Amino acid sequence: MVLTLRSINEDPARASSHALETELAQAAAFVRKHSIASIYHAGSGHPGGAMSSADILACLYGAELNLWPDSIEDPNRDRFVLSKGHAAPALYAVGARYGFCDAKSALRLRKLNSPFQGHPHVLDLPWVETSTGSLGQGVSVAVGMAMGLKLQGLSARVYTLLGDGELQEGEVWEAAMCAAHHGLDNLCIIIDYNKLQSDNRNSEIMRLEPLAAKWRAFDFGIAEIDGHDIPEILKTFRRASVTQGRPSVIIAHTIKGKGVKYMENIPTWHGSVKFTRQQAEDALQSLGATRSEIKELLDV
Amino acid sequence: MSSTPSLIAIGNDSLRESFGKALSALADEFPKVVVLDADLAGGTGVHHFRKSHPERLLQFGIAEQNMMAAAGGLAATGLVPVVTTFAVFCLRAIEQARLSLAYARRNAKIVASHPGLDVGPDGGSAQALEDLAAFRAIPGMTVISPADPIEMAKATRAMLEFEGPVYMRTGRSPARRVFNDDHVFEIGKGxxxxxxxxxxxxxxxxxxxxxxxxxxxxxxxxxxxxxxxxxxxxxxxxxxxxxxxxxxxxxxxxxxxxxxxxxxxxxxxxxxxxxxxxxxxxxxxxxxxxxxxxxxxxxxxxxxxxxxxxxxxxxxxxxxxx
Missing domain, CATH: 3.40.50.920 (Rossmann fold)
Known part of the structure; x- marks a missing residue:
């Protein structure tokens, strides 16, 4: 059984933050390995951003979100919106880890008649909450959700993960202004700040810095953290959840391609890529997969 | 065939005013409806709704893209968002309408005032002559353009009763009356x-x-x-x-x-x-x-x-x- 905050709550004897952190690290490794495998089988997909966001996603689904496979229609569930929809393989993998979908089915990424489309689609997979894939829109949808929950007196929270390149979309700043104006303290924006985008470094394409100052000027509660440090991610989520009167943003410094040595910090691995068998094997090996695990993931 | 074969009168109500009044009158019957405004309530007719139901008028400022996609989020929580702005600015946010409303099949309504040459003096930049074509090309989008104030009021009700994304045109200028109060409006029927x-x-x-x-x-x-x-x-x-x-x-x-x-x-x-x-x-x-x-x-x-x-x-x- 996968250890989650709920299982800890249900069984206090297992309550150990160390055990949870260990589980979340394993979940993040699972997300990375499954993302590589599904992108390999698809013959296309974006591995870099899936690797950089794996720890954040594991912490959300494994600990922070009040969301379970049997509560995806509960009006008071927490919502997560993957605004950087191209990290879909990581979302599917974390969903598989926590029982929202079947892990083996999720390997049919980008295939004809598979619900695991290249970008998440809510009519295919209700638990992804909304359809994304056009940068800037997911954060607006999350703002609308946060407003709707408040209007209806529900205490659920809304989380959304944005890419750093995504911040070049003007809509993000429309959404930021709106969230602050309406005091959406039930909204938490997380930025997967891996410094790279499709073609090159952010700083070359369209610079984002000073990034924290931008969000501060928009009147957000801000945290800047290491997006691969699980205890720090968990602690920051807790702090964001008690922020009152304004929305939160977590600027999570990450490494694009994190965990796959040959991929780390190389922009080429952002865009949609086609893995050779050797590249997929090397990536999985780099992520600590055993021989039998590699075979199981790649020979389905 | 309607009981009204020819023009009744030239009324003073524009389609936008008729829409705004109807929406306000229907608000209690449709408690899930919220109205989204981008600083144009006086122009789109929803100033009536703002007066009668201020707590359900959500202000988005002059930022239509965020407003359109946020409507998807509001709808996802079970509310029925009615996005209001000028038709040209709906075109500005059409990709948000496509992905976050239509593709996600949200029960959201877009009501566009100031379409066509009917806009008048504001000129070419403000006169949307492409909106019916553009919204018609979005799968699952219902597109409505009522003819007179009576039909507009009836179409407003029909739009709220209908489940799914709708794009509805109103109009800026005083509109001629064509129909009597007994006019029956049904989506999909001429x-x-x-x-x-x-x-x-x-x-x-x-x-x-x-x-x-x-x-x-x-x-x-x-x-x-x-x-x-x-x-x-x-x-x-x-x-x-x-x-x-x-x-x-x-x-x-x-x-x-x-x-x-x-x-x-x-x-x-x-x-x-x-x-x-x-x-x-x-x-x-x-x-x-x-x-x-x-x-x-x-x-x-x-x-x-x-x-x-x-x-x-x-x-x-x-x-x-x-």
Missing amino acids: QIVRDGSDLTIVACGVELARALDAAEELEKENISARVVNMATIKPIDGALLKRCAEETGAFVTAEDHNIYGGLGSAVAESLAASHPCPIEFVGVKDVFGASGEPEELAEQFGLTGPHIARAARAVLERKRKA
Whole structure:
């Protein structure tokens, strides 16, 4: 059984933050390995951003979100919106880890008649909450959700993960202004700040810095953290959840391609890529997969 | 056939005012409705709603893209968002309408005021002549353009009762009354508002009143023109069009929109598949608008009753030769 905050709550004897952190690290490794495998089988997909966001996603689904496979229609569930929809393989993998979908089915990424489309689609997979894939829109949808929950007196929270390149979309700043104006303290924006985008470094394409100052000027509660440090991610989520009167943003410094040595910090691995068998094997090996695990993931 | 064969009166209410009043009057009956505004409540008619239900008027500032996508989020929590702005700014946010509303199949409504040359003095930049075409091309999007204040009020109710994304055009200028209070509006259904046997004029929005002007003019020349109100552009009432094709054999379409992609195209697509016959298209001929009073613009760009009558004579000529 996968250890989650709920299982800890249900069984206090297992309550150990160390055990949870260990589980979340394993979940993040699972997300990375499954993302590589599904992108390999698809013959296309974006591995870099899936690797950089794996720890954040594991912490959300494994600990922070009040969301379970049997509560995806509960009006008071927490919502997560993957605004950087191209990290879909990581979302599917974390969903598989926590029982929202079947892990083996999720390997049919980008295939004809598979619900695991290249970008998440809510009519295919209700638990992804909304359809994304056009940068800037997911954060607006999350703002609308946060407003709707408040209007209806529900205490659920809304989380959304944005890419750093995504911040070049003007809509993000429309959404930021709106969230602050309406005091959406039930909204938490997380930025997967891996410094790279499709073609090159952010700083070359369209610079984002000073990034924290931008969000501060928009009147957000801000945290800047290491997006691969699980205890720090968990602690920051807790702090964001008690922020009152304004929305939160977590600027999570990450490494694009994190965990796959040959991929780390190389922009080429952002865009949609086609893995050779050797590249997929090397990536999985780099992520600590055993021989039998590699075979199981790649020979389905 | 409606009980009202011709124009009733020239009222003072614009379609936007009629919409705003209807929305306010319906608000208690539809408690899940929230109205989204981008600093245009005075222009779109929703100032009535703001006055009656201020807590349900959500202000988004001048930021239509965020407003359109946020409507998807509001709908996801079970509310029924009604996005209001000018038609041109709906075009600005059309990709948000596509992905976050239509693709996600949200029960969200977009109500666009200030469409077409009816905008008048604000000029070409403000006159959306492409919105029916653009929104019609989005899968699952219902597209409505009511003709007069009575129909607008009824369409507002129908839109709220309908489950799914809707794009509805209102109008800026005082609108002529065509219908009585007993008018029945149903999404997806056109009505014959004046019977005739030589040809059928299909119109929507402000052009319906002008189509009735044309029918009057043609009657004096012993031409019997049937006039159909086609307030739902999508899904188009193909059965009614087929019947009219069989019974009259020639068509004129009339809309305050580019002749490409709107009502005329929808009628042509439908008839091409069911009962092909000659069609003339009255609309703006693939150019942008300009400043001027709506009636002056209608005259200059060819949207008046006499222009429709001229198109009717032309299509009858083609029908005779066919």
